[in-house]
Amino acid sequence: MGLIRVQGISKSFLVAKRPSGIRHAVKSLFHREYTTVEALQDISFSIAPGEIVGYIGPNGAGKSTTIKVMSGILVPDRGTCSIMGYTPWLDRVPYVQNIGVVFGQRSQLWWDVPVMDSFELLRDIYKIPPAAYRDTLTLLIDTLDLKDIIHTPVRQLSLGQRMRCEIAASLLHSPSILFLDEPTIGLDAVSKIAVRHFIKTINKEKGVTVILTTHDMNDIEALADRILLIGKGSLLYDGSVQGLRSQFGTRRTITAEYRENAHPLQIPGATLLSWTPDRAILSVDTEQIMMSEAITQLSSQVELLDVTIDTQPIEDIIVQMYKEYQL
Numbered sequence: 001m002g003l004i005r006v007q008g009i010s011k012s013f014l015v016a017k018r019p020s021g022i023r024h025a026v027k028s029l030f031h032r033e034y035t036t037v038e039a040l041q042d043i044s045f046s047i048a049p050g051e052i053v054g055y056i057g058p059n060g061a062g063k064s065t066t067i068k069v070m071s072g073i074l075v076p077d078r079g080t081c082s083i084m085g086y087t088p089w090l091d092r093v094p095y096v097q098n099i100g101v102v103f104g105q106r107s108q109l110w111w112d113v114p115v116m117d118s119f120e121l122l123r124d125i126y127k128i129p130p131a132a133y134r135d136t137l138t139l140l141i142d143t144l145d146l147k148d149i150i151h152t153p154v155r156q157l158s159l160g161q162r163m164r165c166e167i168a169a170s171l172l173h174s175p176s177i178l179f180l181d182e183p184t185i186g187l188d189a190v191s192k193i194a195v196r197h198f199i200k201t202i203n204k205e206k207g208v209t210v211i212l213t214t215h216d217m218n219d220i221e222a223l224a225d226r227i228l229l230i231g232k233g234s235l236l237y238d239g240s241v242q243g244l245r246s247q248f249g250t251r252r253t254i255t256a257e258y259r260e261n262a263h264p265l266q267i268p269g270a271t272l273l274s275w276t277p278d279r280a281i282l283s284v285d286t287e288q289i290m291m292s293e294a295i296t297q298l299s300s301q302v303e304l305l306d307v308t309i310d311t312q313p314i315e316d317i318i319v320q321m322y323k324e325y326q327l
């Protein structure tokens with residue numbers, strides 16, 4: 001069942017050209033030239049309740065524009081979007097009761113007042129009943145470890161502390177869908193893990209459907225059941241992380257340790273990444289040679305002591321896809 005159904009969405013922006021040079025700049029004051037940026041071109045997908053979907057793509061691909069359309073901030077030029085039966089940009093008031101949105105680069109909290117004051121304002125905006133507000137707030141304070149920071153003005157918080165408060169703010173009204181635009185951007189390793197853990201928990205325990213954009217492939221590996229890959233405004237891949245690996249991740253790395261041998265290894269279909277007389281690292285293209293065959297060839301050339309095989313990191317696979325699609 002599609003909780004979110006996006007069909008044929010396109011969105012373009014008219015952007016003023018900024019000529020360089022003083023003469024052209026003065027001329028442009030009287031005669032502006034415009035160019036059209038096709039931010040989204042015929043995007044379609046559907047998301048079921050309880051999914052965590054990673055929305056990825058290079059800079060400028062159209063990720064934030066999609067999130068803005070889905071959260072009702074932007075109106076597309078063409079296409080339809082039905083989320084829980086609402087059209088986000090037409091049914092804004094009832095619709096926003098059902099969604100939470102976090103833009104990692106922007107704050108929805110009031111900068112100069114304590115976090116708690118922002119929460120109370122949101123309580124009033126969303127008309128959250130007092131008992132429900134108390135319960136949700138207690139849960140969020142516990143799970144996001146907010147006790148010691150809730151009475152601090154936002155501008156005094158670290159980025160990681162602020163992000164935890166932003167996520168709490170987006171969930172105060174218990175939405176069933178959460179849009180996260182770069183939720184871990186700029187966070188240290190510990191805060192990233194805390195945020196990921198929390199996202200996983202609300203998805204599992206509360207059944208919240210999560211759509212997150214990120215450049216951090218560790219976020220994707222830790223969280224997403226499914227990836228939507230967008231490039232230059234078009235959807236290029238829709239499937240599982242596993243599917244991405246089997247479709248695009250055809251390389252494996254073999255690290256071999258062996259009794260000293262003077263001759264560098266030579267295996268067709270494998271590239272020698274590094275070599276010493278007792279240790280070599282090879283990159284194997286499994287489309288050219290099966291792993292079993294590569295190991296057989298290896299053991300025929302040296303006396304093996306230890307072998308480890310690593311799959312291609314998801315980050316590398318994505319870089320390879322960006323190259324393949326010329327993004």
Ligand SMILES: Nc1ncnc2c1ncn2[C@@H]1O[C@H](COP(=O)(O)OP(=O)(O)OP(=O)(O)O)[C@@H](O)[C@H]1O
Pocket residue numbers: 013014015037038039057058059060061062063064065066
């Ligand atoms: N308000 C706007 N006015 C003009 N152009 C815009 C506007 N918003 C987005 N764009 C353009 O639309 C394209 C898609 O932008 P978008 O912000 O959706 O990309 P993104 O995938 O989120 O990128 P990033 O990873 O850098 O955040 C870009 O070329 C961007 O310059």
